[in-house]
Amino acid sequence: MVVVKRVTDSSLYDMACRIRFEVFVYEQGVPEEIEIDEYDASAEHVVAFRDDKPVGCGRIVILDGSAKIGRVAVVKSERGKGVGRKICEELIKIGSEKGVNEFILHSQLTAVDFYRKLGFEAVGGIFKEAGIDHVKMLKKLEEAT
Numbered sequence: 001m002v003v004v005k006r007v008t009d010s011s012l013y014d015m016a017c018r019i020r021f022e023v024f025v026y027e028q029g030v031p032e033e034i035e036i037d038e039y040d041a042s043a044e045h046v047v048a049f050r051d052d053k054p055v056g057c058g059r060i061v062i063l064d065g066s067a068k069i070g071r072v073a074v075v076k077s078e079r080g081k082g083v084g085r086k087i088c089e090e091l092i093k094i095g096s097e098k099g100v101n102e103f104i105l106h107s108q109l110t111a112v113d114f115y116r117k118l119g120f121e122a123v124g125g126i127f128k129e130a131g132i133d134h135v136k137m138l139k140k141l142e143e144a145t
């Protein structure tokens, strides 16, 4: 069973960082000096566990009422089993609990359809980030009536 936990201490944060390095730095070639950035300290992070094993992570940065989801990563052997979806759902829940109803992210081109399935829409053109093609995507939560 997969459980997504909110990061509340440094040992959970270290687990998230290890997955980010495995996926972004070693698998995708993102320079390690930009993987941990200035938003990391204030972001809310989550780690997904299958049983007791950390298998995925993600973060949400909330600044001036806007929320940016990022650093969503699932270890290779666990992809395609719903882990990424659960991570994003938890990040959106964190944002909505803080009163945010609009979420942005920069999706790698290869992940656009993954985020579409979660209700994000592409806005604008393709741009490079860490040497990888990205597209900005946006999701607005339905207003409660």
Ligand SMILES: CC(C)(COP(=O)(O)OP(=O)(O)OC[C@H]1O[C@@H](n2cnc3c(N)ncnc32)[C@H](O)[C@@H]1OP(=O)(O)O)[C@@H](O)C(=O)NCCC(=O)NCCS
Residues within 6 Å of the ligand: 023, 071, 072, 073, 074, 075, 078, 079, 080, 081, 082, 083, 084, 085, 086, 106, 107, 108, 110, 111, 112, 113, 114, 117
């Ligand atoms: C992108 C990523 C986070 C997706 O996580 P995942 O656990 O494999 O995704 P899920 O199994 O939760 O997929 C949810 C749905 O999206 C689909 N999906 C997943 N990855 C997809 C992709 N790259 N392209 C199209 N559809 C995708 C799944 O088939 C599933 O569809 P369904 O609901 O119809 O069954 C994961 O592949 C990953 O870590 N990739 C490397 C890092 C990365 O690119 N991160 C994104 C940075 S912007």
